[in-house]
Amino acid sequence: MSPAASAVTAAVSNAVTNPALWWMELGRRLGERKSKGLAALYLGALLAAPKLLEKPPPHLLAAAQSWFGGDDPFALFMYVWTDLAMNKLAVVTGIALGAGVLVEERADRSLVLSLSKPITPAGLYALRTGSAVAVAAGLYLITQLAGLGLFAAQIDGFRPGAFWLSGMVHVWAPIFATTLSALCAVAIGRQLGAALVSVLVLFSLVGGAFLGVYNPAWAGALAFNPFTQAVAGVTHLGDQSFATLAPPVVGLLVLNLVLVAVGARLARRVEP
């Protein structure tokens, strides 16, 4: 191989590990209108959640206590915050950020330009999905951090430690939604068809996140649901520990790595 060719090969294989490229990609992501729109939605959730729980009906308080144990208003708050607000936002985030990976660039005809640079389709997929995951996780964690300050004053019996730990597990819900949407995009190849499949699958999974809590007899059969694993911080609100929370996180980490790897493999089929 000639020196010129090997230099090109080195650039191709190193492009994705170049921090400057990631920095630029992240800047581009943050400048997108959908990132700003998502930030507004997360802000809305922060402001609306305490209002929603100002006068909770007694039957809900009793149910939350029987499911999750712990202090009355706090258990219900954790359930509402995680299932009503953050689970739904996780799906919306995943579809907004993930469903356009590569197919969006193809639609506005910038993909052919990107692929003329020394980067492989798999590398570009990893870059775009990676930045989407970074923004999804960043938005989630910033919201959770803001909630830590905001809710302490507004929610009776608020436990900052339990709230934060639960968020550290549940942050994998928006990450999963993003990597799955991105995988659908390159597997199906048509942005809207892929988005429809992602919407149907993700909302069905999210709807069943707590089904194993409602009927413990089904908990084993439903454990495959990534959203069920991601809400472990709430289902184990009474006994949050390394033993109850580490396995879901490890499982979700592996699942997401597999989804990104499969997506990167399929990215080669996307024609610019």
Next chain:
Amino acid sequence: MTPIPWTYVRAELRREPLAFMGLSAGLFGAVSILATCWAVPRLPESVLTLLSLSLAVEGLPALVLVNTLLAVWFVAYFVGAVVVIRAIAAPRAENGLDLLLVKPVPPEVFVWSRILPAFGLCAAVGLGLSLTQVIGMWGLFDDQLSAAGALGAGLTTVAVAIAQLGALTALTARSTELAGALGLAIAVFMAVLTPTSVFIYRPDLFPVDGLGRALFVAPTSLILHSELIAWAWPIVMLVGVGVGALGLAWAARRVVVG
């Protein structure tokens, strides 16, 4: 009035793989609905009591129907929404809309012929899923909730979905980004559902009965008034299609920019 260019309208109708989309989304919805019909009666008594108290409906058939209605509405709306977005927002995002709009076709005909397939697909999938839920619930019906009431409630949600698709068409007529249009599609769906979610946690914010209650607490009030809905659904359908048509008329005024 200019005559309608039927050749063009027929060509637009053949553009989308409507049968494939309808069948695959319908199959997905049917499986979800039958699974719901199987699962809800098997939930523990305490959870059913909680559901009943939260949603202010009584009886097992009503609790099953609340959940299946959501599936009918969700699938019928989103399968239509994809066709709506592919009709105008997608070509605009791909810089191809100008080319479509230079044809000697009035904007109204352009919008109608591209969006009516979405309404039709939504209605067909919705009808199929409404029938599926009646089949899935067979044997559960009692003197409080009849099969005709369940069918009528299903078709009423389809009418709401068609009205929402009209609104979505108008709202996305000038979208330049696909992701933005998709976000609007989710927002339009959620907007109608949000009052019901709020109702579960803050029933004190809603009127105890009357028209305000019936309109805002959407799926459950359909069940409470299922005897009325059993024969009144065609009227709701006419209103839904009327609102959808208004949305299309508005979209036709917005689609040509400048």
